[in-house]
Amino acid sequence: HVFSTWEDVEADSAGLNHDAIVVLSRDQIEWANVIFVMEQTHKNKLRKKHKEALNGKRVICLGIPDEYECMDPTLIRLLEAKAGPFLR
Numbered sequence: 910h911v912f913s914t915w916e917d918v919e920a921d922s923a924g925l926n927h928d929a930i931v932v933l934s935r936d937q938i939e940w941a942n943v944i945f946v947m948e949q950t951h952k953n954k955l956r957k958k959h960k961e962a963l964n965g966k967r968v969i970c971l972g973i974p975d976e977y978e979c980m981d982p983t984l985i986r987l988l989e990a991k992a993g994p995f996l997r
Contacts, residue, residue, distance in 0.1 A: 918996050938963060947972075947975050948975050
């Protein structure tokens with residue numbers, strides 16, 4: 910939702926855990942030009958679960974602790990500041 914109003918940006922969101930509202934799929938990985946994760950542990954888990962699908966994909970760790978509620982204003986500011994430059 911954070912980047913849904915940004916011009917020329919198509920974004921999707923998914924989780925890596927089996928109990929996520931939307932669990933990351935191979936189709937999402939193939940669709941993406943760039944994949945953002947919040948923490949290094951997420952990047953490691955992503956690579957472990959989807960190694961083959963990530964071949965040639967750019968994965969960027971934003972260094973944001975995964976301790977915020979969805980759409981928390983502080984989280985939104987951090988996401989825009991850290992991911993935004995890659996999307997412009």
